[in-house]
Amino acid sequence: MQWITNNLPYLLAGISVGGQYALIAIGYTMVYGILRLINFAHGDIFMAAGLIMVYASASMPFYLSIPLVLVLTVLLGFAVERVAYKPLRQAPRMSVMISAIGVSYLIQNVALYVTGGLSQQYPNIPWLSDTVVVFGAMTKRVTLITPVLTLILIVLLVLLINRTKIGMGMRAVSKDFETSLLMGIKIDNVISVTFIIGSFLAAVGSLLFFTNYTGVTPTVGAMPGLKAFVAAVFGGIGSVPGAVIGAFIIGICENIIKALGWTTFSDAFTFALLILILIFKPTGLFGEKTTDKV
Amino acid sequence: MLKIENLEVAYGGIQALRGISLEVPDGKIVTLIGANGAGKSTTLRTISGLVKAKSGSVQYDGKELLGLPSNKILEAGIAQIPEGRRVFPNLTVLENLKVGAYLRSDKAEIEKDIKWVYELFPRLEERHWQLAGTLSGGEQQMLAVGRGLMSRPKMMMLDEPSLGLAPLVVQDIFSIIREINRQGVTILLVEQNANMALKTADTAYVLETGVITKSGTGLELLNDESIKEAYLGKTRT
Ligand SMILES: Nc1ncnc2c1ncn2[C@@H]1O[C@H](COP(=O)(O)OP(=O)(O)O)[C@@H](O)[C@H]1O
Ligand SMILES: [Mg+2]
Numbered sequence: 001m002q003w004i005t006n007n008l009p010y011l012l013a014g015i016s017v018g019g020q021y022a023l024i025a026i027g028y029t030m031v032y033g034i035l036r037l038i039n040f041a042h043g044d045i046f047m048a049a050g051l052i053m054v055y056a057s058a059s060m061p062f063y064l065s066i067p068l069v070l071v072l073t074v075l076l077g078f079a080v081e082r083v084a085y086k087p088l089r090q091a092p093r094m095s096v097m098i099s100a101i102g103v104s105y106l107i108q109n110v111a112l113y114v115t116g117g118l119s120q121q122y123p124n125i126p127w128l129s130d131t132v133v134v135f136g137a138m139t140k141r142v143t144l145i146t147p148v149l150t151l152i153l154i155v156l157l158v159l160l161i162n163r164t165k166i167g168m169g170m171r172a173v174s175k176d177f178e179t180s181l182l183m184g185i186k187i188d189n190v191i192s193v194t195f196i197i198g199s200f201l202a203a204v205g206s207l208l209f210f211t212n213y214t215g216v217t218p219t220v221g222a223m224p225g226l227k228a229f230v231a232a233v234f235g236g237i238g239s240v241p242g243a244v245i246g247a248f249i250i251g252i253c254e255n256i257i258k259a260l261g262w263t264t265f266s267d268a269f270t271f272a273l274l275i276l277i278l279i280f281k282p283t284g285l286f287g288e289k290t291t292d293k294v
Numbered sequence: 295m296l297k298i299e300n301l302e303v304a305y306g307g308i309q310a311l312r313g314i315s316l317e318v319p320d321g322k323i324v325t326l327i328g329a330n331g332a333g334k335s336t337t338l339r340t341i342s343g344l345v346k347a348k349s350g351s352v353q354y355d356g357k358e359l360l361g362l363p364s365n366k367i368l369e370a371g372i373a374q375i376p377e378g379r380r381v382f383p384n385l386t387v388l389e390n391l392k393v394g395a396y397l398r399s400d401k402a403e404i405e406k407d408i409k410w411v412y413e414l415f416p417r418l419e420e421r422h423w424q425l426a427g428t429l430s431g432g433e434q435q436m437l438a439v440g441r442g443l444m445s446r447p448k449m450m451m452l453d454e455p456s457l458g459l460a461p462l463v464v465q466d467i468f469s470i471i472r473e474i475n476r477q478g479v480t481i482l483l484v485e486q487n488a489n490m491a492l493k494t495a496d497t498a499y500v501l502e503t504g505v506i507t508k509s510g511t512g513l514e515l516l517n518d519e520s521i522k523e524a525y526l527g528k529t530r531t
Contacts, residue, residue, distance in 0.1 A: 168385065168392065169396065171382070171389075172382050172385065172393050174384075175383065175384055175385075176380055176382060178376070179380040179382070180393075181342075181343075181344060181365070182344070182373075183393050183394060183396045183397075183445075184364065184365040184368040184396050185393075186365055
């Protein structure tokens with residue numbers, strides 16, 4: 001019993017962090033699935049969602065600031081695609097990738113300018129950040145909410161992809177741009193929807209992630225962004241279920257490593273995993289064998 | 295009627311079409327034959343708005359199509375069945391048909407048209423739940439044609455529908471093309487299989503390295519000595 005009480009928090013934290021990585025990873029994997037682009041700005045959009053919350057919550061109640069964060073983050077993701085990627089539709093893939101890196105730095109530097117480089121205190125969202133006791137272990141309620149909310153959102157997303165017209169359009173475009181055009185599919189709209197979904201999930205992820213985190217800095221998106229990216233690669237980039245499973249595995253493993261007392265190595269583990277996958281199974285758990293990788 | 299005049303298309307420095315002119319009257323079957331690399335696919339891809347033209351015009355019922363996005367060209371009533379079938383392998387047969395009707399929102403009519411396609415191709419109904427990637431080549435070609443019909447085109451352009459198919463399957467595909475034409479759809483048929491194409495077509499054009507070198511009725515070209523030599527496999531004695 002004592003053992004459970006000691007270790008349960010780590011497992012719960014692992015599942016919870018895994019859920020947060022999953023919400024970010026979906027954005028990477030869906031954009032890759034359609035544009036074959038690694039959206040380097042995605043982690044920064046996640047950070048921006050955190051900052052927006054910091055400023056929004058300072059001037060309005062949570063029932064307004066939370067929807068505002070979701071809306072503004074979605075707009076940011078949409079705008080990034082329209083401004084930085086859409087004009088490069090015919091350009092070599094390397095140009096789009098460089099543009100993505102540029103956007104990443106741009107968002108970070110705007111954040112640096114706005115915050116003056118100081119870590120901004122993330123608000124305590126009531127209810128979410130309340131402390132609860134599970135089997136004698138203390139944790140924040142967000143730890144319990146995250147996996148549930150994540151799974152609900154993923155189920156909705158899978159239904160959208162598999163059961164709706166726009167979802168069918170997304171699957172078609174991800175396979176064959178030209179034939180999709182011949183079917184009359186407006187590819188730019190489909191791509192925008194993909195960015196909107198990815199940014200929305202990243203915004204939800206940021207609400208959950210920062211509640212367990214002290215402050216928002218301009219580069220705070222880098223680590224969770226990278227981990228989520230590794231999760232997407234691990235699951236097979238392009239595959240939504242793959243990204244989700246990869247994210248939970250990484251979140252749980254990191255926290256098991258922490259429970260073993262090797263906290264210093266938990267980040268190293270994730271990147272060692274990335275290297276191993278790239279060497280032994282570059283297509284990941286659920287990746288396709290045929291797609292060409294960057 | 296589709297009317298192409300002095301159409302020039304280039305890929306970078308490579309001139310693929312050097313000012314071709316041709317007409318596809320409503321209700322007819324017109325074929326464009328030519329060897330590999332002659333510019334047949336380029337012609338269809340330009341009509342569909344996938345490739346930009348350098349100069350010339352493509353008019354449909356008097357309306358200029360050059361410069362329009364692909365969805366507008368489909369809306370105008372021109373569908374293309376691309377070379378190599380290009381069914382969506384990750385979608386089911388039924389979903390592929392629904393994607394073909396992507397521009398439409400008249401649900402009841404779409405259901406009717408799915409039934410119509412199933413009547414033309416009973417095999418597709420048997421396999422409606424199957425992923426298109428698992429179909430045989432002939433079945434994929436049927437699906438590609440069925441998918442093209444789902445936009446209810448006034449004119450259908452087919453790019454080498456017989457490519458890589460067994461002779462019996464080719465017969466099937468051609469008889470379906472004739473049937474679709476009988477039901478009122480204008481056909482622009484691109485083929486390397488000149489024999490079948492010329493037998494099927496009302497009018498035929500011969501394309502050689504971006505230039506139209508001959509035209510006439512299908513029958514005329516079928517009996518043309520130089521065509522026989524170049525495209526119908528009859529060797530010089
Ligand atoms: N995307 C492309 N980029 C560069 N050249 C191309 C491209 N597509 C076709 N071509 C060239 O244009 C010419 C005509 O090609 P195409 O229209 O595909 O011929 P066909 O369909 O008659 O076999 C060929 O010389 C081909 O190499
Ligand atoms: Mg061709």
